[in-house]
Amino acid sequence: xxxxxxxxxxxxxxxxxxxxxxxxxxxxxxxxxxxxxxxxxxxxxxxxxxxxxxxxxxxxxxxxxxxxxxxxxxxxxxxxxxxxxxxxxxxxxxxxxxx
Numbered sequence: 001x002x003x004x005x006x007x008x009x010x011x012x013x014x015x016x017x018x019x020x021x022x023x024x025x026x027x028x029x030x031x032x033x034x035x036x037x038x039x040x041x042x043x044x045x046x047x048x049x050x051x052x053x054x055x056x057x058x059x060x061x062x063x064x065x066x067x068x069x070x071x072x073x074x075x076x077x078x079x080x081x082x083x084x085x086x087x088x089x090x091x092x093x094x095x096x097x098x099x
Contacts, residue, residue, distance in 0.1 A: 010048045017052045068096055 006012055023040075026033040044051040054060065068078045076087040076096045087093065 007043060007046065007049060013048045013050075015050045015052070017054065019054045020056045023053065070096055073097070
């Protein structure tokens with residue numbers, strides 16, 4: 001929850017891309033799922049936050065199995081189940097930006 005405070009700092013900008021499947025995947029009760037979706041919809045209305053959704057029927061060129069975040073074109077942070085990897089090489093950042 002502390003990390004989410006950054007979302008309300010309008011000096012920063014955030015772009016999130018989620019798959020429709022991730023939004024439909026319900027972990028927990030229907031009421032918890034509804035609260036999570038409502039929270040996400042509220043964040044999407046912030047002026048410094050954009051949320052994109054890849055539809056289930058979209059043809060995609062790359063398979064992404066881990067979450068990653070791009071920070072100001074200076075680093076990519078990849079999270080796995082057991083570790084976090086930070087990439088700073090320009091070519092790798094450009095690759096993740098294309099994905």
